[in-house]
Structure formats: structure tokens, C-alpha cells
Amino acid sequence: xxxxxxxxxxxxxxxxxxxxxxxxxxxxxxxxxxxxxxxxxxxxxxxxxxxxxxxxxxxxxxxxxxxxxxxxxxxxxxxxxxxxxxxxxxxxxxxxxxxxxxxxxxxxxxxxxxxxxxxxxxxxxxxxxxxxxxxxxxxxxxxxxxxxxxxxxxxxxxxxxxxxxxxxxxxxxxxxxxxxxxxxxxxxxxxxxxxxxxxxxxxxxxxxxxxxxxxxxxxxxxxxxxxxxxxxxxxxxxxxxxxxxxxxxxxxxxxxxxxxxxxxxxxxxxxxxxxxxxxxxxxxxxxxxxxxxxxxxxxxxxxxxxxxxxxxxxxxxxxxxxxxxxxxxxxxxxxxxxxxxxxxxxxxxxxxxxxxxxxxxxxxxxxxxxxxxxxxxxxxxxxxxxxxxxxxxxxxxxxxxxxxxxxxxxxxxxxxxxxxxxxx
Numbered sequence: 001x002x003x004x005x006x007x008x009x010x011x012x013x014x015x016x017x018x019x020x021x022x023x024x025x026x027x028x029x030x031x032x033x034x035x036x037x038x039x040x041x042x043x044x045x046x047x048x049x050x051x052x053x054x055x056x057x058x059x060x061x062x063x064x065x066x067x068x069x070x071x072x073x074x075x076x077x078x079x080x081x082x083x084x085x086x087x088x089x090x091x092x093x094x095x096x097x098x099x100x101x102x103x104x105x106x107x108x109x110x111x112x113x114x115x116x117x118x119x120x121x122x123x124x125x126x127x128x129x130x131x132x133x134x135x136x137x138x139x140x141x142x143x144x145x146x147x148x149x150x151x152x153x154x155x156x157x158x159x160x161x162x163x164x165x166x167x168x169x170x171x172x173x174x175x176x177x178x179x180x181x182x183x184x185x186x187x188x189x190x191x192x193x194x195x196x197x198x199x200x201x202x203x204x205x206x207x208x209x210x211x212x213x214x215x216x217x218x219x220x221x222x223x224x225x226x227x228x229x230x231x232x233x234x235x236x237x238x239x240x241x242x243x244x245x246x247x248x249x250x251x252x253x254x255x256x257x258x259x260x261x262x263x264x265x266x267x268x269x270x271x272x273x274x275x276x277x278x279x280x281x282x283x284x285x286x287x288x289x290x291x292x293x294x295x296x297x298x299x300x301x302x303x304x305x306x307x308x309x310x311x312x313x314x315x316x317x318x319x320x321x322x323x324x325x326x327x328x329x330x331x332x333x334x335x336x337x338x339x340x341x342x343x344x345x346x347x348x349x350x351x352x353x354x355x356x357x358x359x360x361x362x363x364x365x366x367x368x369x370x371x372x373x374x375x376x377x378x379x380x381x382x383x384x385x386x387x388x389x390x391x392x393x394x395x396x397x398x399x400x401x402x403x404x405x406x407x408x409x410x411x412x413x414x415x416x417x418x419x420x421x422x423x424x
Contacts, residue, residue: 125148
């Protein structure tokens with residue numbers, strides 16, 4: 001732990017503090033806490049032409065795929081065979097997070113919890129099995145299908161692998177799912193329902209029908225001739241998001257529990273807020289009112305004033321409407337402070353892994369406290385005049401931060417915000 005005071009709850013009510021003591025990630029830009037950070041610092045987009053399937057029939061033919069992931073590096077061959085890719089990624093990220101936190105399997109409390117988010121769960125695996133079913137009938141289908149397709153399968157398998165008997169909760173709140181999982185886990189620890197929780201998100205959506213469904217609603221970038229520059233948050237020429245796969249899991253730990261075992265902390269979770277637009281399935285509420293309210297709730301929960309924020313990691317999906325609305329939400333929630341705080345989005349590097357994105361970005365934010373450097377917004381070359389805040393460009397910014405906000409917004413108008421602080 002550092003001995004420097006951070007920003008946090010200072011009211012009469014003394015609530016349990018929650019630290020991030022481990023970061024685990026399997027992403028297109030790197031694996032583990034070190035690999036993820038190296039990918040951020042490298043600043044090179046992982047987006048490329050899809051190799052997982054033939055994308056020629058689709059208007060979008062690019063994605064951010066994961067290289068170098070071997071499930072048997074993290075689990076025995078039998079379990080690897082029984083789990084689909086979504087669950088494999090989640091289990092691997094969980095094991096990486098525990099290792100990063102200095103925890104062996106035996107040292108993890110049996111009553112530890114698991115909170116995960118995923119938009120689609122095992123739907124891509126189900127799609128693969130359906131293609132086998134059509135010509136071959138039921139005999140051709142993997143017998144694990146019924147146990148793999150539902151969203152809670154990954155968390156259940158993590159619990160079985162590690163023998164964890166605490167709360168096991170999976171949400172499917174679209175692209176806000178990972179952030180919501182972390183926020184709900186934070187509140188569970190603060191309320192005394194667990195001392196340690198694995199929290200994050202996982203997604204493996206790169207299958208033809210699943211991918212094509214997003215192409216149908218014109219959500220995806222069609223910059224196929226320039227894949228590495230296709231994901232362009234807040235840029236005037238942005239034309240949609242770039243789908244990705246990935247997983248990130250954080251070890252969230254009650255402060256005294258972490259201190260007793262001599263753990264080091266990346267960051268402290270200070271606040272969480274979530275709201276719903278109640279407006280449209282794909283379009284955000286254009287005035288950003290409810291997105292702004294989620295941010296305000298997170299800041300209130302954290303007892304952090306807007307002018308005390310040192311950095312914002314934006315959702316920054318790269319879609320024309322969402323980036324503009326997110327900018328409005330920052331202005332509404334932060335007032336005059338919105339113009340001064342540095343803001344960036346990292347999806348230009350790792351793409352948009354749907355329900356895992358909020359967890360990946362929270363992991364990046366936790367690492368920022370460790371490395372004292374703010375990443376720029378990749379591919380932000382011609383800022384949109386409607387996105388007129390202090391969006392970082394170029395080489396990034398060396399800065400020691402005390403309080404950071406990260407936002408996530410999903411289909412159905414689901415909004416989530418997390419506030420992290422420097423541990424003390």
C-alpha cells in the first residue's frame with residue numbers, strides 16, 4: 001500500500017473500503033497485467049481483417065482477435081475441452097488476476113465471490129453447434145452445449161475450478177456488463193457480503209451469424225481497407241465500432257483483508273453509478289441526461305467532486321451518435337470541470353469486446369495509478385467539433401493521478417460509471 005492519501009468517502013458513515021489487488025486480462029493487445037499495459041503503451045491497434053471465419057459476405061470484415069491464447073496453459077485438457085471460448089477466456093483471466101494479486105488457489109477464501117458481465121455469453125458456441133446440427137443432427141452436437149450457452153456458465157466454471165462458494169452473479173447488461181459487474185461486486189464487499197471477489201467481464205462473439213447481426217443494424221465500422229485506423233473514437237470520420245473478443249477480471253478485496261496479507265493495491269474503488277435511458281434499444285438518449293446521472297451518482301458514491309477528477313477513460317465506442325452523446329453527458333455531469341479534465345478512449349487499440357469492454361477499461365485505469373501515464377485516444381486525428389472536450393491525442397501524458405472516472409454504455413440505454421482512486 002502507498003502511504004499517500006487518496007480521495008474517498010469521508011462522511012459520517014464508515015464503510016468498508018475496497019481495493020483492486022490483482023489484474024488479469026486476455027485481450028487482443030496483450031495478456032496479463034503486464035501484457036495489457038505493454039499493449040496500451042505500444043499504441044498499436046490490434047484490429048485486422050477477420051481470420052476466424054469468412055467475413056466476405058458482410059459490409060464489415062474487420063475485428064480485434066486474440067492471438068497467442070492457449071487454454072491448456074491455464075486449465076487441464078479435459079476442462080479446456082468442456083468449456084467454450086467465452087468461459088475459457090474468463091477462467092484464464094481469473095487465474096491471471098489471482099496470480100497478479102499474489103494469491104495461490106489454496107489462499108483464496110472459500111467464500112470468495114464471482115461477479116461477471118457478458119453481453120452474449122456462449123452464443124457464438126451455440127452458433128457453431130447449430131451449423132453442425134443442420135447436416136448431422138443431434139449426434140453431431142457437442143453434449144456440453146446446454147451447459148455452455150448460458151451467460152452464467154463462465155462464472156459457474158470458475159467457482160468449480162477454484163472451489164469458491166460465495167455469491168456468484170452474472171449480468172448480461174450489454175456493453176455496460178463488465179463495469180456493472182465490478183460496481184456490484186464493489187457494493188457487495190462494502191456491504192460486508194464478501195471479503196474478496198473476482199469481478200470483470202468476458203466475451204467471445206466472433207462467429208459469422210453473431211457478427212452479422214451487428215452488421216445488420218449498421219453498428220460496425222466498414223473501414224475495411226484501413227483496419228488499424230477503423231476504430232476512431234471521437235474522430236470526425238468515425239463510422240462505427242470494431243468488434244473484439246477478450247476478458248478482464250479484477251481481484252477486489254476488502255481493505256483490512258488485503259492489509260492482513262500484505263497485499264499491494266493498484267487502486268481503490270470509490271464509487272459506482274448506473275442508470276437506464278428508457279428510450280431506445282440502439283440509440284442513446286440524445287441529451288445525455290441519464291448517462292450524466294450515472295456519472296453523477298458514481299461521483300456522489302465516491303465523495304469526489306468533478307473538479308477533483310484527474311482523468312476520464314471514456315466508453316468511446318467510435319459510433320457517430322454515441323461519442324457525441326457521451327461528450328454531452330460529461331458536460332452535464334461535470335459542468336465547468338469537463339473542459340479541463342484529460343479524457344481518452346482505448347477502443348482504438350483493443351476494439352469493442354461488448355460486455356468485457358468495461359472490465360478491460362477498468363483494468364487499464366487501475367494500471368494507470370501504477371504507471372503514472374495517461375494513454376491517448378488512438379486514431380483521433382480529426383476531432384469532431386461536437387466532441388469538443390480535452391480528448392487526449394498524440395503521445396499520451398505523464399501524470400500522477402488521484403481520482404479517475406471510467407464510463408460504459410450499452411444497448412437498451414444502460415449506463416454505468418466507476419470512480420477509482422489512488423490507494424493509501
